[in-house]
Amino acid sequence: MTHVFHGPVRGIVHSVHQLSPTFRRIVFTGAQLNDLAADGPFYDQRIKIILPNDTGQLPVIADSTDWYQRWLQLPDAERGTMRTYSIRDLVRAEGVTYLTVDFVLHGIDHGQTGPASAWAASAVPGDALLLVAPHEGQAPSGIEFHPGGAQDIILLGDESAAPAIARILEDLKQQGTGTNVSAYIEVPSADDQLPIDTTAHIQWLFRDDQSLGQPLVQALGWHVQEGQEVQEDQDELLWETPVFSASGEDVAADPAPRAGTYYWIAGESGVIKKLRRFLVNEVGVQRSQVAFMGYWRHGVAMRG
Ligand SMILES: Cc1cc2nc3c(=O)[nH]c(=O)nc-3n(C[C@H](O)[C@H](O)[C@H](O)COP(=O)(O)OP(=O)(O)OC[C@H]3O[C@@H](n4cnc5c(N)ncnc54)[C@H](O)[C@@H]3O)c2cc1C
Known part of the structure; x- marks a missing residue:
């Protein structure tokens, strides 16, 4: 019987490029x-990274289908830290595989930085972490982008979603689909505009000294109410796609839209909640037409 390895793989830093601030x-x-x-399209394929523990060691995790439970049972001092990222690129050439991740360096100057951002900020070639991503022969999971037969696709996100948006746009170009695609990407400043190989219309929005999400809302001309606090579960990120609802609502039997506009929206959870409320309550967009995903939460450290 062929041995199928299910668990995390050891990723060794091959190169580091500071693309922008x-x-x-x-x-x-x-x-x-x-x-x-290694076969795309990857779209918004999510992956997990496991960072070294406080002694600089990576946890030792047995190769088995229940590796995750075994990892959770490791003592705190050994376990390391898990976070979620996107595949910016994954290529295999002459038997060597290269996986690219674009890390947001957040809060470095403000002392608010998290372990993943801090690890990325100081990573050098030869450093290692563990990566959890789909293996050859495994059932695919972790892609939320399902536009179905939509005629228009609108991608909205902040810097944490920029790598996923870039991958989606490049994959759509490679597939040569005739769908109209527009992307709105909010980043901290004009220096953070990155090259993306696409013919789609991209509007880069620079936050500068505006509040998080404000440039997105303004660019879209949406009348999203400010000041009304949205009740948030302390532990859960907003995650509502046509195939999954973190709030437990029923999901559509036929999840992908058949026509119309498909919205893919990801970023800071509170901002995404406001956008959701506006699109669903005010505009009346159908559930099957939109995926809303909290990628991070202001003031809250993620747990994987
Ligand atoms: C499906 C998915 C895909 C993702 N893809 C990417 C990706 O490709 N690249 C990427 O950089 N991130 C991505 N993220 C977001 C990333 O997982 C979070 O930003 C995560 O919190 C980073 O972990 P950390 O250890 O740096 O910070 P944490 O320990 O989780 O948080 C520490 C503090 O930093 C703040 N913080 C966290 N992220 C940000 C941010 N982006 N901007 C400002 N403050 C922040 C928190 O609010 C908290 O106060 C993705 C998330 C999901 C769910």
Whole structure:
């Protein structure tokens, strides 16, 4: 019987590029990455990273289908830290696999930084972490982008969603679909505008000294109410897609839209909640036409 490895693979930093003040691109390689499924399209494929523990060691996790439960049972001092990222690129050339992740360096100057951002900020070639991504032969999971037969696609996001948006746009170009695609990407400043290989219309929005989400709302001309606090569950990020609802609502039997406009919206959870309320309550957009995803939460450290 063929042995299928299910668990995290060891990713070794091959190169580091400071793309802009906010984005640091890290390319990982290593023999174990050859176990990963390298055929796209990846769209917004999410992956997990496990960072070294406080002694600088990566946890030792047995190769088994229940690796995640085993990892959770490790003592705190050994476990390391898990966070979620996107595949910016994954290529295999002459038997070597390269996986690219674009890390947002957040809060460095304000002392608010998290372990993943801090790790990325100081990463150098040869450093290692563990990566959890679909393996060859495994059932695909972790892609939320399902536009179905929509005629128009609108992608909205902040800097944390920029890598996923870039991958979606480049994959759509490679597939040569005739769908109209527009992207609105809010980033901290004009220096953070990144090259993306696409013919789609991209509007880069610079936050500068505006509040988070404000440039997105303004660019869209939406009348999203400010000041009304949205009740948030302390532990859960907003995650509502046609195939999954974190709030437990029924999901559509036929999840992908058949026509019309498909919205893919990701970023800071509170901002995304406001956009959701506006689109669903005020505009009346159908559930099957939109995916809303909190990628991070202001003032809250993620737990994987
Ligand atoms: C499906 C998915 C895909 C993602 N893809 C990417 C990706 O490709 N690149 C990427 O950089 N991020 C991505 N993220 C977001 C990333 O997981 C979070 O930003 C995460 O909190 C980073 O972990 P950390 O250890 O740096 O900070 P944490 O320990 O989680 O948080 C520490 C503090 O930093 C703040 N913080 C966290 N993220 C940000 C941010 N982006 N801007 C400002 N403050 C922040 C928190 O509010 C908290 O106060 C993705 C998230 C999801 C769910």
